[in-house]
Amino acid sequence: MRMYDLIEKKKRGQHLSEDEIRYIISGYLEDTIPDYQMAAFLMAVYFQGMSKEEIFALTDVMVKSGDVISLDHISGIKVDKHSTGGVGDKTSIVLLPLMAASGMKASKMSGRGLGHTGGTIDKLESIPGFNTSLTNKEMTTFVNSIGFAINGQTPNLVPADKKLYALRDVTATVDHLALIASSIMSKKLASGADYILLDVKIGSGAFVKNIEEGIELSKIMIDIGDSFNKQVATVLSNMDEPLGEAVGNSLEIIESVETLKGKGPKSLTNLCLVLNGVLMYLTGLQNTIEEGVIASKRILRSGAPWEKFVQFVKAQNGDVKAITYTSLLDKASKVIPVTSESAGYVGSINAEAIGKAALLAGAGRETKEDKIDPSAGIICKKHVGDSVKEGELVAIIHTNKEETKAIEDLVLSAYHIQSNQASKIPSVFGVVTKEGYIPIEGLEN
Amino acid sequence: MRMYDLIEKKKRGQHLSEDEIRYIISGYLEDTIPDYQMAAFLMAVYFQGMSKEEIFALTDVMVKSGDVISLDHISGIKVDKHSTGGVGDKTSIVLLPLMAASGMKASKMSGRGLGHTGGTIDKLESIPGFNTSLTNKEMTTFVNSIGFAINGQTPNLVPADKKLYALRDVTATVDHLALIASSIMSKKLASGADYILLDVKIGSGAFVKNIEEGIELSKIMIDIGDSFNKQVATVLSNMDEPLGEAVGNSLEIIESVETLKGKGPKSLTNLCLVLNGVLMYLTGLQNTIEEGVIASKRILRSGAPWEKFVQFVKAQNGDVKAITYTSLLDKASKVIPVTSESAGYVGSINAEAIGKAALLAGAGRETKEDKIDPSAGIICKKHVGDSVKEGELVAIIHTNKEETKAIEDLVLSAYHIQSNQASKIPSVFGVVTKEGYIPIEGLEN
Numbered sequence: 047m048r049m050y051d052l053i054e055k056k057k058r059g060q061h062l063s064e065d066e067i068r069y070i071i072s073g074y075l076e077d078t079i080p081d082y083q084m085a086a087f088l089m090a091v092y093f094q095g096m097s098k099e100e101i102f103a104l105t106d107v108m109v110k111s112g113d114v115i116s117l118d119h120i121s122g123i124k125v126d127k128h129s130t131g132g133v134g135d136k137t138s139i140v141l142l143p144l145m146a147a148s149g150m151k152a153s154k155m156s157g158r159g160l161g162h163t164g165g166t167i168d169k170l171e172s173i174p175g176f177n178t179s180l181t182n183k184e185m186t187t188f189v190n191s192i193g194f195a196i197n198g199q200t201p202n203l204v205p206a207d208k209k210l211y212a213l214r215d216v217t218a219t220v221d222h223l224a225l226i227a228s229s230i231m232s233k234k235l236a237s238g239a240d241y242i243l244l245d246v247k248i249g250s251g252a253f254v255k256n257i258e259e260g261i262e263l264s265k266i267m268i269d270i271g272d273s274f275n276k277q278v279a280t281v282l283s284n285m286d287e288p289l290g291e292a293v294g295n296s297l298e299i300i301e302s303v304e305t306l307k308g309k310g311p312k313s314l315t316n317l318c319l320v321l322n323g324v325l326m327y328l329t330g331l332q333n334t335i336e337e338g339v340i341a342s343k344r345i346l347r348s349g350a351p352w353e354k355f356v357q358f359v360k361a362q363n364g365d366v367k368a369i370t371y372t373s374l375l376d377k378a379s380k381v382i383p384v385t386s387e388s389a390g391y392v393g394s395i396n397a398e399a400i401g402k403a404a405l406l407a408g409a410g411r412e413t414k415e416d417k418i419d420p421s422a423g424i425i426c427k428k429h430v431g432d433s434v435k436e437g438e439l440v441a442i443i444h445t446n447k448e449e450t451k452a453i454e455d456l457v458l459s460a461y462h463i464q465s466n467q468a469s470k471i472p473s474v475f476g477v478v479t480k481e482g483y484i485p486i487e488g489l490e491n
Numbered sequence: 492m493r494m495y496d497l498i499e500k501k502k503r504g505q506h507l508s509e510d511e512i513r514y515i516i517s518g519y520l521e522d523t524i525p526d527y528q529m530a531a532f533l534m535a536v537y538f539q540g541m542s543k544e545e546i547f548a549l550t551d552v553m554v555k556s557g558d559v560i561s562l563d564h565i566s567g568i569k570v571d572k573h574s575t576g577g578v579g580d581k582t583s584i585v586l587l588p589l590m591a592a593s594g595m596k597a598s599k600m601s602g603r604g605l606g607h608t609g610g611t612i613d614k615l616e617s618i619p620g621f622n623t624s625l626t627n628k629e630m631t632t633f634v635n636s637i638g639f640a641i642n643g644q645t646p647n648l649v650p651a652d653k654k655l656y657a658l659r660d661v662t663a664t665v666d667h668l669a670l671i672a673s674s675i676m677s678k679k680l681a682s683g684a685d686y687i688l689l690d691v692k693i694g695s696g697a698f699v700k701n702i703e704e705g706i707e708l709s710k711i712m713i714d715i716g717d718s719f720n721k722q723v724a725t726v727l728s729n730m731d732e733p734l735g736e737a738v739g740n741s742l743e744i745i746e747s748v749e750t751l752k753g754k755g756p757k758s759l760t761n762l763c764l765v766l767n768g769v770l771m772y773l774t775g776l777q778n779t780i781e782e783g784v785i786a787s788k789r790i791l792r793s794g795a796p797w798e799k800f801v802q803f804v805k806a807q808n809g810d811v812k813a814i815t816y817t818s819l820l821d822k823a824s825k826v827i828p829v830t831s832e833s834a835g836y837v838g839s840i841n842a843e844a845i846g847k848a849a850l851l852a853g854a855g856r857e858t859k860e861d862k863i864d865p866s867a868g869i870i871c872k873k874h875v876g877d878s879v880k881e882g883e884l885v886a887i888i889h890t891n892k893e894e895t896k897a898i899e900d901l902v903l904s905a906y907h908i909q910s911n912q913a914s915k916i917p918s919v920f921g922v923v924t925k926e927g928y929i930p931i932e933g934l935e936n
Binding site for chain 1: 658
């Protein structure tokens with residue numbers, strides 16, 4: 047077998063066998079296939095696509111490229127959740143306690159942030175003392191007793207995807223549904239859960255630009271899950287503005303706490319209720335998604351998720367006082383209001399620009415070596431559809447940086463103020479399960 | 492400017508500006524753009540193509556990446572000729588003396604062979620003493636006095652094409668017409684001639700598979716020439732069997748000598764007459780291609796081209812006795828007849844397999860470091876359309892190798908013998924000039 051011939055084959059739109067895909071991925075991981083041949087192959091895949099069988103084979107080879115986690119020592123309904131990534135996405139921090147309070151178990155691995163999107167691990171580490179380097183034994187104990195735990199990623203989970211993604215990232219071959227699907231699913235399959243819920247972000251700055259693409263991606267991921275005997279569903283949610291109000295690490299912890307106490311922003315609360323409702327349906331805890339959402343509302347109101355969150359923070363060595371009295375969390379020295387220069391309505395908010403403003407304020411890292419400032423970030427007070435007066439507050443910057451002009455300008459430029467009324471964007475568009483796509487407006491309120 | 496964005500742009504089928512193309516090619520040549528990004532870009536070009544403006548810009552940037560030869564010190568009608576490469580292609584060795592005898596000047600650079608196709612320089616070097624490392628001054632003197640000279644390639648001619656071609660060769664991105672056209676034309680434009688004739692080989696083993704593709708490639712190259720104020724024409728010739736009878740270095744010199752004396756194989760003779768006829772038309776020496784071919788026949792019969800060849804060999808320090816009495820050239824110790832195992836008609840001859848057999852016999856090199864055996868090669872006695880009896884001679888192997896079984900098997904397998912009569916293939920299909928495509932059957936005889 048020669049990589050040259052396999053590039054040629056894919057270029058001509060021909061089908062690759064499982065053996066051929068294994069040869070490509072293992073050869074690339076072992077450095078016998080060079081980056082330039084892999085890059086040409088990926089671009090050929092971009093244009094010619096992959097069949098279902100090819101996608102299944104690719105996913106399987108990637109899963110087996112590293113460790114596969116066994117959750118045999120965890121009892122109960124084992125679920126996992128993944129988001130395709132967004133600005134202000136603190137969903138996991140709210141959803142996992144809600145899932146645990148609903149009778150599910152989640153042994154979750156999360157990443158750190160890079161660029162304009164934050165990472166769950168960074169957010170949790172803004173709670174003093176919080177430990178994200180648990181041993182396998184600690185993970186098992188906490189998940190069995192509390193219902194969930196969140197840990198940093200183990201180094202050897204799907205190494206083929208890591209190497210492949212790094213190459214896709216510099217060769218403009220990220221945005222292909224088959225490659226996105228196999229990348230996401232290989233990581234979830236290696237993580238060992240039986241039920242997998244994927245939060246697919248839709249928006250101008252996201253991988254997935256519209257609902258149609260979101261449905262297509264969802265169907266591929268559900269099919270991959272099926273071929274591995276895993277139950278998969280997706281929620282298509284909106285990333286045309288930051289999720290909730292807060293962007294930045296301790297600011298997002300505060301918002302998560304508020305949401306768990308039933309006082310969070312409606313968009314974040316709704317998304318978490320839908321996600322949990324879908325999971326309750328997927329796992330058979332409820333008969334329909336609608337009943338799952340209704341049950342989730344009741345469970346959130348009961349206060350049980352907040353109790354789970356407190357237990358979780360305590361188990362992972364975090365300072366419970368700091369989440370009980372969030373004023374004890376790190377605070378930025380500067381709190382700068384950003385006010386509108388014109389009157390009208392918020393037509394759109396560039397989520398990516400808000401993410402970059404938070405990064406400039408100190409909330410993120412541009413390279414892996416950068417240190418983050420847990421107190422820094424942006425609070426978006428105005429949302430799409432809101433009316434704005436000239437000089438009215440639209441957002442607040444929290445920062446310890448000397449120079450703040452560029453941050454202010456970037457936040458202001460992210461807000462597009464228009465003269466005609468804009469309609470509010472729903473936080474969730476719909477759900478995709480094995481049965482197909484279900485629009486969700488009715489369930490949201 | 493970022494290479495990532497330019498890959499993305501081409502991937503989306505957008506037009507690149509001249510500045511963007513210059514950035515890509517110069518960045519690649521200077522190693523600031525890595526192989527893997529260039530490989531992804533080339534594959535995107537394969538699928539999205541290039542506009543005429545992009546092809547012109549690419550060619551221009553490549554021409555300027557190295558030395559551009561000035562032929563100012565050469566007087567007269569300056570022509571150049573290039574073949575897209577084939578097995579047994581000794582056309583230049585016959586055509587250049589014919590061109591010179593027809594009143595044209597050619598300062599030609601040729602390459603060495605690699606793999607299954609031979610190089611003109613290797614063929615000439617089988618003449619004892621022949622010098623292919625002329626100084627610029629010697630080239631000028633010989634071209635002005637004799638009408639032509641043939642030299643090895645200078646190291647710094649179109650370095651961008653060299654580097655790009657090496658990458659295309661391992662990433663399955665060779666067979667794209669825009670890339671082939673700009674690669675060929677950049678080298679010809681850097682060589683300085685005013686009239687450029689391209690021999691486009693058509694066949695199952697060639698870059699160009701059929702006449703339609705050959706016409707398309709020709710039109711691109713003619714347009715490139717036009718944008719540089721050069722007159723370009725192409726001849727579409729057949730490579731569905733080796734050209735002439737001989738494949739191998741001194742064997743091809745012998746066949747060239749025979750052809751220059753009017754006693755060569757019809758296919759080779761015809762091709763050279765058409766090529767020269769087209770050049771006489773292109774340069775204005777004759778009013779039509781037909782008149783050019785008729786004039787070329789007359790000139791060949793006059794013996795003048797043979798005289799030019801003798802002068803050329805003498806000027807470049809070759810042993811004139813060895814071409815006058817070709818029995819003085821190196822001879823292989825073994826001369827092995829290959830006979831047919833069945834009766835019927837030759838349906839096709841796999842030219843690539845014959846080229847590989849010649850390579851195994853010692854006529855070529857697999858790596859740049861290999862030494863070639865000038866005496867080794869294959870003589871194809873039977874051609875497509877010929878009838879064959881069982882046990883009848885189809886080819887002769889000349890070799891000094893110990894083991895010859897594999898060579899014999901390969902030659903035999905190259906011959907497809909069928910029961911029904913196959914028609915002879917013309918050596919030339921047609922000509923493409925600025926005016927369009929002209930089929931050529933009528934002119935050939």
